[in-house]
Amino acid sequence: MPSPESPESSGRLAEQLLLLTRRLHHAQKHAFRPLGLTPAQSRLLRTVGAHAQRGSAPRMADLARQLEVVPRAVTSLVDALEERGAVRRAQDPANRRVVLIELTDDGRALLGKLRRARQSAAEGILEPLGAEQREELGGLLSALLEQGEGGC
């Protein structure tokens, strides 16, 4: 029988989450360096790739919402990826204020390499868990992420 919500536990969970993510970020940083990508750039590129797979090109504002960052942060990341040739900015003919982010062929190739690097970085962190435990963890994280999707 589970005890009632202990307010003390939440602080410890938060600490664990932060430390684990620090390690993950560190692993990604090193795994992505050979590709010339920072973790945040990789995250953006993956998001653009997901849109491209559905045959669409996201707007800057779409990316900001999905990544849960301010639009200004997207500008810098797209700047870096565009300079690297992985994405390109295009104007939406229907609304000339809107900037659409398109994946280039180079970007598509980069995504393939990135996928492997991402997995090896994540695997180094998640290695202690078996398939069943990973599913459990995924479920708990999904439950936590579902709330507050509307932003603050």
Add this chain to the structure above:
Amino acid sequence: MPSPESPESSGRLAEQLLLLTRRLHHAQKHAFRPLGLTPAQSRLLRTVGAHAQRGSAPRMADLARQLEVVPRAVTSLVDALEERGAVRRAQDPANRRVVLIELTDDGRALLGKLRRARQSAAEGILEPLGAEQREELGGLLSALLEQGEGGC
């Protein structure tokens, strides 16, 4: 019946972890601002507090190891906390290279306020989980953190 380790799942778990921690960091930043503390400073202060509770004062190197950051990073955080009057540097008489970090009375009082702020920030994130699920999550995170404690 659980399927075997799926390499694809690890990438998704990593993404979830990073997004959740981004929210947590954001919540902490706002919860700690009234106390004049940043999340990293709070984390350091809590670590010093834990040592103090055991009647000991950590060295800079101890803090770097526990926080899993480079010693140089600790210097900046201690600088900030010392300026704020929450901790003070003391020399180890047994080894004059060593700097011991002591909690001041102000620091102790600050830790009390910090504890409440930390809990409210964490609670805002963890609210969807019941006690049983939190225990489950804590167990999984502990399993993940146990490995690689030796640093890289």
Add this chain to the structure above:
DNA sequence: TATTGTTATACTCTATAACTATA
């Protein structure tokens, strides 16, 4: 010569605020 912590420096990530151009 090895260890402890520091000064100096730089980069990543993200934020706020003010501005431009569209609508």
Add this chain to the structure above:
DNA sequence: TATAGTTATAGAGTATAACAATA
């Protein structure tokens, strides 16, 4: 007037490298 994205700026967090003091 409201929206989309940008320029300008700043601050948090952390890293590497060179160095001083001590052992």
